[in-house]
Amino acid sequence: MRVAVVGAGTMGQGIAAVLAAAGHEVTVVDTADRLPGSLARIASRQPAPPSPVSGTPELADAVASAALVIEAVPEDLGLKLGVLAAISAATGPDAIIATNTSSLPLDRLATAVVHPERFLAAHFFHPAETIPGVEVARAEQTGQHAVDEVLRVLSAAGKEPIEVAACVGFVANRLQLALFQEALACVEEGVITPADLDAVVRRTMGVRLPAYGPFAVADMAGLDVYRSILTVLHEQYGDRFAVPERITAMVEAGRLGAKAGAGFFEYADADQLAVRRDAVYRRILGAVT
Numbered sequence: 001m002r003v004a005v006v007g008a009g010t011m012g013q014g015i016a017a018v019l020a021a022a023g024h025e026v027t028v029v030d031t032a033d034r035l036p037g038s039l040a041r042i043a044s045r046q047p048a049p050p051s052p053v054s055g056t057p058e059l060a061d062a063v064a065s066a067a068l069v070i071e072a073v074p075e076d077l078g079l080k081l082g083v084l085a086a087i088s089a090a091t092g093p094d095a096i097i098a099t100n101t102s103s104l105p106l107d108r109l110a111t112a113v114v115h116p117e118r119f120l121a122a123h124f125f126h127p128a129e130t131i132p133g134v135e136v137a138r139a140e141q142t143g144q145h146a147v148d149e150v151l152r153v154l155s156a157a158g159k160e161p162i163e164v165a166a167c168v169g170f171v172a173n174r175l176q177l178a179l180f181q182e183a184l185a186c187v188e189e190g191v192i193t194p195a196d197l198d199a200v201v202r203r204t205m206g207v208r209l210p211a212y213g214p215f216a217v218a219d220m221a222g223l224d225v226y227r228s229i230l231t232v233l234h235e236q237y238g239d240r241f242a243v244p245e246r247i248t249a250m251v252e253a254g255r256l257g258a259k260a261g262a263g264f265f266e267y268a269d270a271d272q273l274a275v276r277r278d279a280v281y282r283r284i285l286g287a288v289t
């Protein structure tokens with residue numbers, strides 16, 4: 001497939017590298033002064049593509065015959081609207097156009113695209129050639145064909161795309177930035193230094209997260225335990241820690257998590273789960289220490 005990546009900076013380089021390594025014919029678009037450096041960095045990324053990525057400063061040339069165009073210019077609404085309009089004007093009507101935006105509203109960006117049923121978000125994570133997850137989000141008018149095709153291309157390239165509903169910041173950035181805000185609050189309050197806070201994250205919850213997300217971790221801790229902790233934190237820190245109604249309802253219904261056989265997920269054997277979990281944590285620790 002012919003792919004054009006518009007904006008060959010931090011993200012565009014990684015996206016170009018991963019799609020070229022999957023056998024696609026990739027052209028990147030950037031300013032003439034930036035292109036040589038971008039192409040050199042793409043060539044040095046792993047895994048090495050079977051054929052080299054090409055580059056041009058001429059957007060229309062690059063996107064005219066592309067079946068998929070990925071926009072990865074800086075996070076500026078006006079800039080992205082202009083670039084998406086130019087892409088849309090220069091591609092065939094069937095070409096799929098994906099934005100790598102981190103936070104801009106998709107429906108607003110979609111206004112720049114003619115035939116918006118082919119427009120969606122494919123939100124990669126840095127470094128794009130290494131991090132498996134890609135959030136795929138549809139704007140209101142995005143067609144199923146565009147979603148299916150992007151999911152197929154990403155999966156075939158070794159990525160693990162995850163569909164999310166379009167919302168500002170999607171999911172990963174909302175989580176990441178919420179953690180960052182609280183981390184910074186701890187530092188500002190003089191509770192800990194940035195280096196020690198990073199150590200707390202790496203050596204506690206960070207050991208779990210490659211294997212278990214927040215819902216699985218909550219189920220393993222016990223939702224009754226979470227409710228108790230949140231009650232105390234709420235008193236001290238205010239509404240951002242208020243016990244969610246859903247947690248109260250689940251606790252009252254006996255869905256306490258793994259130990260009760262059900263929480264957010266169902267559990268046949270909590271003891272077996274604990275044995276598997278501990279083995280996974282030891283492997284993770286072995287891989288990072």
Ligand SMILES: NC(=O)c1ccc[n+]([C@@H]2O[C@H](COP(=O)([O-])OP(=O)(O)OC[C@H]3O[C@@H](n4cnc5c(N)ncnc54)[C@H](O)[C@@H]3O)[C@@H](O)[C@H]2O)c1
Pocket residue numbers: 006007008009010011012029030031034072073074075076079083100101102103123124125126
């Ligand atoms: N950096 C990250 O960790 C990260 C992660 C996920 C998503 N994103 C998103 O990816 C997008 C790109 O971010 P980045 O970090 O790669 O930015 P960057 O500044 O590293 O790269 C952007 C590139 O776009 C080029 N560019 C600017 N205007 C252009 C135009 N009109 N035509 C062609 N190229 C143009 C720039 O010269 C630059 O090389 C943003 O929307 C950002 O929010 C970034």
